[in-house]
Amino acid sequence: MTLAGLMRLIVCGLVVLGAMAAVARADEVNDYPTAARSEYVFGCLKANGETRQAINQCSCSIDVIASLLPYDRYVTAETVLSMAQMRGDLGEPFRSAEQATSAVNDLRRAQAEAEVRCF
Secondary structure, three states, rough: OOOHHHHOOOOOOOHHHHHHHHHHHOOOOOOOOHHHHHHHHHHHHHHOOOOOOHHHHHHHHHHHHHHOOOHHHHHHHHHHHHHHHOOOHHOHHHOOOOHHHHHHHHHHHHHHHHHHHHH
């Protein structure tokens, strides 16, 4: 094999590796199911007015959150927020647990960043 042929082979290999890395990164960023993204956007629209501009801002917002927070952490935070609203002893573990508070804080930070970038 000539030097030029070897170089072409190396360049092709690097291109393939680069493409695989881009696909893997896209999978990481897009690990939120469509239903979860839609649910977030619908709630955001209710809170921010149901305008075309709000659709763009809310869609941007969930994209930013998805880029900053893994989906399983997002689900944990949403569950904690929902369960913490229960009165009495049922909601107490969700209001006081350090892990629960940490997950909610992560979500709040991601939402704050999304607000800065999108609104």
